[in-house]
Structures are given as structure tokens and as C-alpha cells.
Amino acid sequence: MRSIGARLTFWYAFAATITFAILSLIGGVLLDTQLTHGLDELNAAEFRQLKAHIGDDYATLSRGSLERRLSGVNQYESVLFLISIHYPKTDEYLFNSSNLHGQRIPDVKGQRKFDAFTPDLGSLRVNEFLLPPYDVTVATSARAVDSSIRAYGETSAALIASMLLASIAIGLGLSRLVLRPMRAIRDTADRIGSDNLSERIPVGDVRDEVSDLAELLNRTFDRLESAFVQMRRFSEEVSHELKTPLSLIRLHAEEILRDGGGPHADAAIEQVDEIARLNRFIDQMLFLSRADADAIVFDLKPVDPSGFLESFAHDAGVLADDSGHVFTFVASDAGSVGMEFGWLRQVLLNVVTNAFKATPRGGRVCLTAHFAGSVWQVRIEDDGAGVAVAELDRMFERFVRLGGVDTPRGTGLGLTISRSIVRLHGGRIWAEPARRLRGLAIIVELPRVAALVTASDLEA
Ligand SMILES: Nc1ncnc2c1ncn2[C@@H]1O[C@H](COP(=O)(O)OP(=O)(O)OP(=O)(O)O)[C@@H](O)[C@H]1O
Ligand SMILES: [Mg+2]
Structure with missing residues (x-):
């Protein structure tokens, strides 16, 4: 996960859902304990009732008298409880309630309170009581408890799934909220460059780590700007x-x-x-x-560039003859662009001279120009060795000269100045691999007059 927002959302949803699941589990265990305790209490109350029925002299009674006393119990309490009395010494059963239908209540050795299950009697809660010399076993159905726990489990699972979805949604919202100032910092810092050094990152009223970071960056930009101005x-x-x-x-x-x-x-x-x-x-x-320093403003007059280009192509042809190259020129469409001839000529002259310098004698340099939508595009391609893709943008930086020692001497400022001039015309200039020839293509793009944008407009 490359985005902090996605990581924050994941961890938030994970923590919230796990916490909720653990709490649900604890709740389930407590509910089960509480309900089971209720059944134990019920069984204990029944045992007390039983004891009252058989009276204090039960130990002296014959088996027949004991059964007679227990018959009352057998009738009205058999709906809720299963009861058996047995004599542990001989393992003889003295009494089994009629609802047992001859079966035995399951026994777990060494335990007096336990859960049991038989296919005929179902799920039971069993309690064993001492009534010396007898053991009395009282059991009651635990079906209601089981179904309550099952319903609780199903509800909890549905709630955990809802919690997961809700926490993902909340996590996404929260991370967006938390990261918004960071995005503002990134966008502003991205816009600040050598041609736009005065912009600063907005600092909110709330004092926190993000506003500290924004102020720190702003102070760095202040120092950078003053160094640049100096x-x-x-x-x-x-x-x-x-x-x-x-x-x-x-x-x-x-x-x-x-x-x-x-x-x-x-x-x-x-x-x-x-x-x-x-x-x-x-x-x-x-x-x-x-x-x-923004001290140059061009007076851009709308003109049809075809005449200008023809005159330029004528001069470029003379230069090509001189340097032993083949120069071709194709221009199509008519239209108007805002330009200053002298400055644009300087741009094209630098690009064409670079192309001649890069192309071996006898090679071709071709210039094409046409209107495409809202722009006028001039493309100069050459037959030189071209430029590595990674260097295409770097060659417009100051003093960058890519050629080896054999390359004719230049200052490395030509393309930097060309880019400045084109920007002051409201256009753009870039390099890419040539399409028709083998070397490099430099493209100069100026807006049509209908969509003319001046450099000052661009900055506004
Ligand atoms: N058509 C091209 N093919 C290959 N490399 C080029 C081409 N155009 C420019 N370059 C490379 O880009 C570098 C920068 O060009 P730029 O025009 O800025 O400077 P320059 O030509 O060296 O000097 P100046 O134009 O100031 O005389 C050149 O030194 C050259 O290495
Ligand atoms: Mg040059």
C-alpha cells in the first residue's frame, strides 16, 4: 500500500473491527455464563422443593414410601425437570422421573455441574446434589440458552460485518481529512519553482504538526527566494x-x-x-x-506566420548550404498567432542551428508547421544521433551541453532562452524523438490568436 490514506484506513478498520469482535466475544461468554448460572439456580430451587416433599425422615423410609412421596413431584414438575435419585454405594437407582422414559440422565464423573447432550433428551444442564445417603440429579433443558447464544452469535457476526464496512468508510473519510493539509502542502510545493518563487504554502489558524511543517517549508522557500534574487x-x-x-x-x-x-x-x-x-x-x-525578474513583456501582435516562416526558411536554407545539409520546409493552413518576429526568429534559429550541429554533413533537417486546433505548431526534426529520453527535459536547463568533446562550442543557454521566449509568447517548447527522421524533434507551440494567452495571463 503506497498511499498513507490507504494504510490509515486499513489500520483504523482493522483496529475498530478487532476491538468490536473481542468485545462481542467477551459479551457472548458473559451471557452464556449468566444464563447457565440461571439454570443452575433453577435446578437448585427444584432440589430444595424435592427435599421439602420427601421430608426430613427420608432416610428411614422404605423405597415404596419414598416413591409415594415423590409421586406428587413427578406429576407437576416433570414438564421442566428431569430427576433421578440413586444410591451411590450400590449404584442402584431408587427413582427416575417419568419424563426420562427409562433413560438415564448423563453423568460426568467428578463434576456436580455440567452440560450434557443426548439425542432423545436434547441439550441439558445437569446438577448433582448430595442428600446422604443418596445422590439427587436434577437436569433441565438448555435449549433456550443454546438458541439465545446462537442468536447472539448471528447478531454479533452481522454487527461485526457492518462495523467493518462502517469503519472502512469512516477511515477513508478521516484519512482524507487528515491528509488534506498535506496535499495542499504537496501541491503548493510542486508549483514553487524558479519561475514562481513568491508563492507560499497556506498556514491554517490551528497550531499543529502540519502547520509547523508548512511554516518550516515556507521559511526554506524564503531563504531560497532571497538566494535566487541575490x-x-x-x-x-x-x-x-x-x-x-x-x-x-x-x-x-x-x-x-x-x-x-x-x-x-x-x-x-x-x-x-x-x-x-x-x-x-x-x-x-x-x-x-x-x-x-519578469522585466520583459512582449507586445504580441496577431500575425499570419506564413510570411515570417518563409523568410526564416530561406535563411535556414542558406545556412544548410553553408554547412552541407539538406533543409526541407513544409507549412500548411493559414491562421494568426500573436508573436514578435525578432524573438521567435531567435528561437527557431537556435533550434535549427542545434539540428545542423547534431546532424552529420549531407543529413537532413526538416521544418514543418501547421495549425492544430487552438495552437500553431512548428516541428524541427534532424538526422542526428538524437538525445536519450531521460535528457529530453534536462537539455532546456542552463549551461547543459550534452554532446561530447567533439561537439561545436556553445554556451548551453540557447534552449533555456528559447523556452523563456516561447513562454513569454504564452506557448511551450519541448523535445521528443523524431518521427520522420532518425534524430531529435523540437516542437514549438504557440496559441492561435482566438485563444491567445500572454505570459502575464498565464501567471495570473
Ligand atoms: N538537435 C539536437 N540533437 C542532439 N542534441 C542536441 C540537439 N539540440 C540540442 N542538443 C543538445 O542540447 C544542448 C543544449 O543546447 P543549447 O541550444 O541550449 O546550447 P548550445 O547549442 O550548446 O549553446 P548555444 O545555443 O547557447 O550556442 C546542446 O549542447 C546539445 O548537446
Ligand atoms: Mg544552441
């Missing part, structure tokens, strides 16, 4: 600080190149390239810091 501020400030000296170095290098470069021309060219790369990296870091 980190963001740090990378933003560092990026800004680096921009000015980098511009100066670039200017110097360009100045050297303008003068012909002399013996340092190659070094200066390399320096300019490296500075361009660093500048790009700093711009990417700045973009991510600002996107994390």
Missing part, C-alpha cells in the same frame, strides 16, 4: 560591469586591425571573435536575469 542581481550586475571593459578591448582590437594589424593581426582577429562570443554570452545572461 544570484540574479549578481549575474545582472556582473554582466553590466563586464560590458564596458569588453567594448573598450574590442575598440582597441579593431583599432589595431584598422592599422593593418602588423604582426598581431591574427591575434587581434581572434580577440574580436572571442569578444563577440563573450558579448553574446553576456546578452544571454542579461536576458535570462530580466526574464526571471
Whole structure:
């Protein structure tokens, strides 16, 4: 049982039903004892009656006189009691009540009170009394006691079954009630991420272990948020600080190149390239810091994406020729989406460049776009080695570069930025194994204008 709720329900139902069953059993034993004691009392009263009938001089009486005195008893009490008197020394029976019809009352040696059963007489409660020199046995039917105990047993079994069902229902309700705050904690903690660090777990008025846990988690989230904000501020400030000296170095290098470069021309060219790369990296870091701080809002205008895609496909075709790949492009349907051309171009350019980097020379990269229901979907597939399923989501994280040492140098920020940009368009981007080609597929999905959702709407 993986769920705490199921375990709680099981143990609650088990404990409640077992307790009830034990109590029922004890009740049954007490009832049996009490009813049997009642029969013993009844038999004892009958013996007293018998004693009164035969008088104190019974020991001196002849057998005939004794029978005469007992004949009265025989008539009116034979409905309820079976009586026999016997002389233990000779084991001779002096008297047997007529309702015994010649049979003997069963005997258990060494016991004076016991239960007995014979097929003809049925279930009996037997008591033996001393009336020296005789032994008097008085028995009465225990059928009423037996049927009472049986009825009690049947009622108890029905009640135990009902108790089991009721306790399962109560257990389920209770566990749901107890686990509700835990579920609220889980759901909220699940929503809190790098893009949603300000949300907190609601803490109820009642002070208990769960509210303590919620407060503890909230304090952890506070620390996490402040560390995150500090980190963001740090990378933003560092990026800004680096921009000015980098511009100066670039200017110097360009100045050297303008003068012909002399013996340092190659070094200066390399320096300019490296500075361009660093500048790009700093711009990417700045973009991510600002996107994390919600400082970027796009002005999304409804447009038909076909013209934009055609122009992009033309550029991608030129890049493919340059890198020795085959680029194909298919777009169908017309419709409108809200987008900013420049930013979306950056996303597609990064995805297509990644595809070219991953695909061997001569391999294919294909881009298809179509409207499906309320979304516009762009799919870029390649003929590369693909990515392991476990890495499909991780490749969108910062600085994650999956390729080996042979892979062309990148910052590992391209897909992170692409995801930010697509989210700011109210859409989503993900990776999956390619269907038509052998490598990876990256899918960018934006809402149709009719169902346009902006990033700020998404967060609301
Ligand atoms: N089509 C693909 N096939 C195989 N691996 C891919 C593909 N696209 C991306 N990757 C892997 O995901 C990693 C992250 O990609 P991302 O675009 O974020 O960074 P990058 O391309 O290394 O650097 P940048 O885009 O900043 O220049 C890449 O380094 C690469 O290992
Ligand atoms: Mg890239």
C-alpha cells in the first residue's frame, strides 16, 4: 500500500473491527455464563422443593414410601425437570422421573455441574446434589440458552460485518481529512519553482504538526527566494560591469586591425571573435536575469506566420548550404498567432542551428508547421544521433551541453532562452524523438490568436 490514506484506513478498520469482535466475544461468554448460572439456580430451587416433599425422615423410609412421596413431584414438575435419585454405594437407582422414559440422565464423573447432550433428551444442564445417603440429579433443558447464544452469535457476526464496512468508510473519510493539509502542502510545493518563487504554502489558524511543517517549508522557500534574487542581481550586475571593459578591448582590437594589424593581426582577429562570443554570452545572461525578474513583456501582435516562416526558411536554407545539409520546409493552413518576429526568429534559429550541429554533413533537417486546433505548431526534426529520453527535459536547463568533446562550442543557454521566449509568447517548447527522421524533434507551440494567452495571463 503506497498511499498513507490507504494504510490509515486499513489500520483504523482493522483496529475498530478487532476491538468490536473481542468485545462481542467477551459479551457472548458473559451471557452464556449468566444464563447457565440461571439454570443452575433453577435446578437448585427444584432440589430444595424435592427435599421439602420427601421430608426430613427420608432416610428411614422404605423405597415404596419414598416413591409415594415423590409421586406428587413427578406429576407437576416433570414438564421442566428431569430427576433421578440413586444410591451411590450400590449404584442402584431408587427413582427416575417419568419424563426420562427409562433413560438415564448423563453423568460426568467428578463434576456436580455440567452440560450434557443426548439425542432423545436434547441439550441439558445437569446438577448433582448430595442428600446422604443418596445422590439427587436434577437436569433441565438448555435449549433456550443454546438458541439465545446462537442468536447472539448471528447478531454479533452481522454487527461485526457492518462495523467493518462502517469503519472502512469512516477511515477513508478521516484519512482524507487528515491528509488534506498535506496535499495542499504537496501541491503548493510542486508549483514553487524558479519561475514562481513568491508563492507560499497556506498556514491554517490551528497550531499543529502540519502547520509547523508548512511554516518550516515556507521559511526554506524564503531563504531560497532571497538566494535566487541575490544570484540574479549578481549575474545582472556582473554582466553590466563586464560590458564596458569588453567594448573598450574590442575598440582597441579593431583599432589595431584598422592599422593593418602588423604582426598581431591574427591575434587581434581572434580577440574580436572571442569578444563577440563573450558579448553574446553576456546578452544571454542579461536576458535570462530580466526574464526571471519578469522585466520583459512582449507586445504580441496577431500575425499570419506564413510570411515570417518563409523568410526564416530561406535563411535556414542558406545556412544548410553553408554547412552541407539538406533543409526541407513544409507549412500548411493559414491562421494568426500573436508573436514578435525578432524573438521567435531567435528561437527557431537556435533550434535549427542545434539540428545542423547534431546532424552529420549531407543529413537532413526538416521544418514543418501547421495549425492544430487552438495552437500553431512548428516541428524541427534532424538526422542526428538524437538525445536519450531521460535528457529530453534536462537539455532546456542552463549551461547543459550534452554532446561530447567533439561537439561545436556553445554556451548551453540557447534552449533555456528559447523556452523563456516561447513562454513569454504564452506557448511551450519541448523535445521528443523524431518521427520522420532518425534524430531529435523540437516542437514549438504557440496559441492561435482566438485563444491567445500572454505570459502575464498565464501567471495570473
Ligand atoms: N538537435 C539536437 N540533437 C542532439 N542534441 C542536441 C540537439 N539540440 C540540442 N542538443 C543538445 O542540447 C544542448 C543544449 O543546447 P543549447 O541550444 O541550449 O546550447 P548550445 O547549442 O550548446 O549553446 P548555444 O545555443 O547557447 O550556442 C546542446 O549542447 C546539445 O548537446
Ligand atoms: Mg544552441
